[in-house]
Amino acid sequence: MKYDAEVKISLKNGMLNPEAATIQRALALLDYNVENTATVDMIKFTIEGSDQELVKKEVDEMCQRLLCNPVIHDYTIKISPKEE
Amino acid sequence: MKYDAEVKISLKNGMLNPEAATIQRALALLDYNVENTATVDMIKFTIEGSDQELVKKEVDEMCQRLLCNPVIHDYTIKISPKEE
Numbered sequence: 001m002k003y004d005a006e007v008k009i010s011l012k013n014g015m016l017n018p019e020a021a022t023i024q025r026a027l028a029l030l031d032y033n034v035e036n037t038a039t040v041d042m043i044k045f046t047i048e049g050s051d052q053e054l055v056k057k058e059v060d061e062m063c064q065r066l067l068c069n070p071v072i073h074d075y076t077i078k079i080s081p082k083e084e
Numbered sequence: 085m086k087y088d089a090e091v092k093i094s095l096k097n098g099m100l101n102p103e104a105a106t107i108q109r110a111l112a113l114l115d116y117n118v119e120n121t122a123t124v125d126m127i128k129f130t131i132e133g134s135d136q137e138l139v140k141k142e143v144d145e146m147c148q149r150l151l152c153n154p155v156i157h158d159y160t161i162k163i164s165p166k167e168e
Contacts, residue, residue, distance in 0.1 A: 005118070008126075023127060023151070032146055033132070034089070040126040042092075043107060045118040062116050067107070 002046055002082040003055045009041045009068050009075045043067060046082055055079050086130055086166040087139045093125045093152050093159045127151060130166055139163050 011017050017039060024037040049055035056079045068075045095101050101123060108121040133139035140163045152159045 020127075024129070026150055027146060030146075030149060032142065034129040035131075037127065037129040040128065042124040042126055043104075043121065044124065045108070045121040047116075047118045058116065062111060062114070065114060066110055 001050065002048055003052065003079050004082050005045055005047050005055070005059050006078040006080075007043045007059065007063060007067060007075055008078075009043070009063075009073050010038065012072055012074050015072055052079055052081075085134065086132055087136065087163050088166050089129055089131050089139070089143050090162040090164075091127045091143065091147060091151055091159055092162075093127070093147075093157050094122065096156055096158050099156055136163050136165075 017037075020037040020039045023039070024034060027034055027037075047055055047059065049058065056077055059077050059079065063075050063077065064070060101121075104121040104123045107123070108118060111118055111121075131139055131143065133142065140161055143161050143163065147159050147161065148154060
């Protein structure tokens, strides 16, 4: 069975985010005043597996080994049966 | 009143995504076989406004002027009253 996986990767609280700071400053220059700007990276893919829990465990392993840096990143994983 | 805005920016269908291709190849090297890998950038911020519809219009303007490149990007905007 195929599942859709969605991994959201954000910087841990307290980490400086120069990308978000730049966006906020650029918006301010255009007279849009916003606060608490943050950026999140999302990675989506389709994965084959027999069971939703097992797939989630596998994706968690991928995050630890490749997709995220656990020292600076928080991540959340969403697994759902693939939409046809 | 304050609103939470969430802008999701993805490449239009058919655009090559070297970042996603690299992730998928790197996962394959670690023996994780996934398909249809895609990346989405998310920008979140808090914005002050009088009315949800007006705020959405303003954020749409931000997307057109700064956050997205309408030639290559699709984007979706979600506005919700700020959680305390």
